[in-house]
Amino acid sequence: MAASELPVVGHWIGGKPDSGTAGRFGDVFDPATGAVQRQVALANEADVDRAVLAARAAFPAWGGASLAKRHAVMFAFRELLFARADELAAIVTSEHGKTLDDARGEVQRGLEVVEFACGIAHLMKGEASEQISTRVDSASYRQPLGVVAGITPFNFPAMVPMWMFPIALACGNSFILKPSDRDPSASLLLAELLAEAGLPEGVFSVVQGDKDAVNALLVHPEIDAISFVGSTPIARHIYETGTAHGKRVQALGGAKNHALVLPDANIEVAADAIASAAFGSAGQRCMAISAAVSVGEETAAALSAAIAERARALKVGPGSADGTEMGPVITSQARDRVASYVEAAAGEGAEVVVDGRELSVDGEGFFIGPSVIDSVTTEMSVYRDEVFGPLLVMLKADSFDAGLDLINANPYGNGAAIFTADGGAAREFRSRVQAGMVGVNVPIPVPMAYFSFGGWKDSLFGDLHVHGREGVLFYTRGKVVTERWPQRAQGVDYGFPTQS
Ligand code: NAD
Numbered sequence: 001m002a003a004s005e006l007p008v009v010g011h012w013i014g015g016k017p018d019s020g021t022a023g024r025f026g027d028v029f030d031p032a033t034g035a036v037q038r039q040v041a042l043a044n045e046a047d048v049d050r051a052v053l054a055a056r057a058a059f060p061a062w063g064g065a066s067l068a069k070r071h072a073v074m075f076a077f078r079e080l081l082f083a084r085a086d087e088l089a090a091i092v093t094s095e096h097g098k099t100l101d102d103a104r105g106e107v108q109r110g111l112e113v114v115e116f117a118c119g120i121a122h123l124m125k126g127e128a129s130e131q132i133s134t135r136v137d138s139a140s141y142r143q144p145l146g147v148v149a150g151i152t153p154f155n156f157p158a159m160v161p162m163w164m165f166p167i168a169l170a171c172g173n174s175f176i177l178k179p180s181d182r183d184p185s186a187s188l189l190l191a192e193l194l195a196e197a198g199l200p201e202g203v204f205s206v207v208q209g210d211k212d213a214v215n216a217l218l219v220h221p222e223i224d225a226i227s228f229v230g231s232t233p234i235a236r237h238i239y240e241t242g243t244a245h246g247k248r249v250q251a252l253g254g255a256k257n258h259a260l261v262l263p264d265a266n267i268e269v270a271a272d273a274i275a276s277a278a279f280g281s282a283g284q285r286c287m288a289i290s291a292a293v294s295v296g297e298e299t300a301a302a303l304s305a306a307i308a309e310r311a312r313a314l315k316v317g318p319g320s321a322d323g324t325e326m327g328p329v330i331t332s333q334a335r336d337r338v339a340s341y342v343e344a345a346a347g348e349g350a351e352v353v354v355d356g357r358e359l360s361v362d363g364e365g366f367f368i369g370p371s372v373i374d375s376v377t378t379e380m381s382v383y384r385d386e387v388f389g390p391l392l393v394m395l396k397a398d399s400f401d402a403g404l405d406l407i408n409a410n411p412y413g414n415g416a417a418i419f420t421a422d423g424g425a426a427r428e429f430r431s432r433v434q435a436g437m438v439g440v441n442v443p444i445p446v447p448m449a450y451f452s453f454g455g456w457k458d459s460l461f462g463d464l465h466v467h468g469r470e471g472v473l474f475y476t477r478g479k480v481v482t483e484r485w486p487q488r489a490q491g492v493d494y495g496f497p498t499q500s
Helices: 045-063 065-083 085-096 102-119 157-169 183-197 210-217 232-244 268-283 297-313 334-349 400-409 424-432 467-472
Strands: 012-014 016-018 024-029 036-041 127-133 138-142 149-150 174-178 204-206 225-229 248-252 257-261 287-295 349-354 370-372 393-397 415-419 437-440 476-484
Touching: 012 045, 012 183, 012 268, 016 393, 024 085, 036 085, 045 138, 045 149, 045 174, 045 210, 065 102, 065 157, 065 183, 085 102, 085 183, 102 157, 149 157, 149 210, 157 174, 157 183, 157 225, 174 210, 183 204, 232 248, 248 370, 248 393, 257 268, 257 400, 268 287, 268 297, 268 393, 268 415, 287 297, 287 400, 287 467, 297 349, 297 370, 297 393, 297 467, 334 349, 334 370, 334 393, 393 400, 400 424, 415 424, 424 437, 467 476
Parallel strands: 149 174, 149 225, 174 204, 225 248, 257 287, 257 415, 287 393, 370 393, 415 437
Antiparallel strands: 012 016, 012 204, 024 036, 127 138, 138 476, 349 370
8 A cells, every 4th residue: 555645656557647546656766865765656558558559559640740749859858858857856866866967967868769759751761673574663661660669777767768758759650768766766757757748648548557557568469579678587588578479679688797908907997987987876777887807917006905995985975965976876775785795795706996885874764885806706796796886896818819818708788898909909808808888998888869779689589679770660560562554555464573
């Protein structure tokens, strides 16, 4: 039951708020205080069905609307979002805990995908060939799929949905968003702004919920495609179940992103970059650097000392407070999980250089300080698992090749970065590293909206990455039309078509 004194975050179905029929609710915390600040309705099958039917009913008109009309809605949405960006960022900070600056950055990255989607007329253009045979012409078109669902993680409650729906909608699809139940409120502001921008009722819906809502979406016969972003075990489940039910699926999973630091790298620059990539947003970014691999003992010692110095100086506190550099993690369980990995690493023989468990912040917020764990080996659980918190493991390699082999042996392949002054080594790394997004002296190589975002190996199930050109391909399907317009009556030809 919802505790009556707390506000309830509901669904958005058929162009308006919807409180749902399930009678189940989850707690939404303020991670900076540890208090439950809201409750969120958890959808059941009937709630999901209502959203899907509204989406299906709205699809023919929206999918058939002119590109000019779809453009107009996207441009209006872009303006509204731009005007309300700070408000959206504040909502993100209050439920996720990240700093306001970080939340503003997240909104900005989402906005860039909206701007990309404003150019959809160009992006959906097909190709044409005249006279492929006598008086025969061919043209290709891209058409929307129908009803698409997006299932998103807690760590970017505004940006990850905006990796998906601006392009899906601009391509002419209806879209149902199932946000994380940890920070559900951003999705409702996005829904309101889309409605205000003139998006017809039913084209965009939000169903709040947990795995019950997800499982209903996965098997619903009226859903054509699913975009998922979250942890690897769930991504695999989504991909297998969704494809088994005939849906097109892209499922982005977890990560263990490595930085390879060569002896010729500028250690101060590398340490700044790696510390910010490891501890920014309390390490809860899928592109966070969570493993640093140094080539040679000297590099390892210098890098470890430089990063430890930065970790100790990091200002940890509520994300909304001025001067905070790192906020809390999302839940008390997440905090305890990070602490348990520090403990396990120490037990397995690693060196805990900076111990985040020693941090103390007043109150009951879900705070844990940054941890730097040195002398880590690839067998240790702190290396093998995605910890998803402010914890950096440091490993050593004897050579560039040994470092690269270590990175390529990891089952994840989201991002990877190299720090070096050697262009030849950087080029070799770029070419041979098995990761979808690669940085050269750039710690978090997140592609801009007009490129596509996605990893390799256990970091992505499916073929197409999100946003950019691949996003347009994912949310559309191709059709090639061949036309013949004889100028005069001809006899029937029963032969197989040839190019003659
Ligand atoms: P999560 O996998 O727990 O949840 C993601 C979504 O799946 C949520 O909407 C959640 O409600 C739903 N879900 C959770 N358990 C489910 C189950 N058993 N059955 C069906 N649905 C379920 O992930 P999270 O903790 O919200 O987010 C953190 C994870 O997301 C990390 O692993 C991180 O690396 C990953 N992530 C990856 C990317 C990327 O681009 N590859 C981006 C952001 C986050």
